Amino acid sequence: MNTKRFTILAIRSGSQSALLCALGHDGLDEEVQMDIDLREQFGVKVGDTISLEIEEAGVIGTLRWYLAARDPAIRVPALLGAWSFVLGVISLLLPLLS
Template identity: 35%
Template sequence: MAELPVKKLPNADSGRQIVRLNYRHRSNIDRYGIAKITNTENAKSFLVLMLGHDDEDAIYMPYDIRRALGVDSGAKLSFTLEKAGRFGKLLWYITADDPAVHVPAWIALIGIAVGLMGVIVGALSLI
């Protein structure tokens, strides 16, 4: 469990569901890894994309994630990180607010569903 002050993301990262955190605090979560961050004070959690930052003394996150975790910019956040498994990653992809993430994820899921229906119809035609 770590406790760091929360800072706003740089403008280049605005609108994305990412958290920037120095590797020393990332609990072996790789760069571009999906993690569940939990505010230990109120048990609110959120799935995020983890990226690095040179600042070892702060955690950077956008407004939407701060609001979901119940923390204000400048306040200290006591948090835990848990690496997301395959289902957690899939959940992050299809529920992300960023259209550049969720639109391709939904297209892929629809493509898989159509492909499975094709396999079923093909198998039924052999019977």
């Protein structure tokens, strides 16, 4: 799969699934390098080989990743944006309903 950096991907292996951000690496094209949290979630160790289904996450998956990201530098602006959107929708609906 040829994806651009920072694309949000959905990966699956058996009953496990996760959303992640593709960052790229210097390894082989068929190689996926996982961080510690993702390896624990999938139950693999460094050097293990597993079969993964990989696809782009789509709009909903991308929003889920941004809102649930562990990195506060990603999550906090996403939450602020989501709340701003909700408050904007409410401010548009209030005059229409009164």
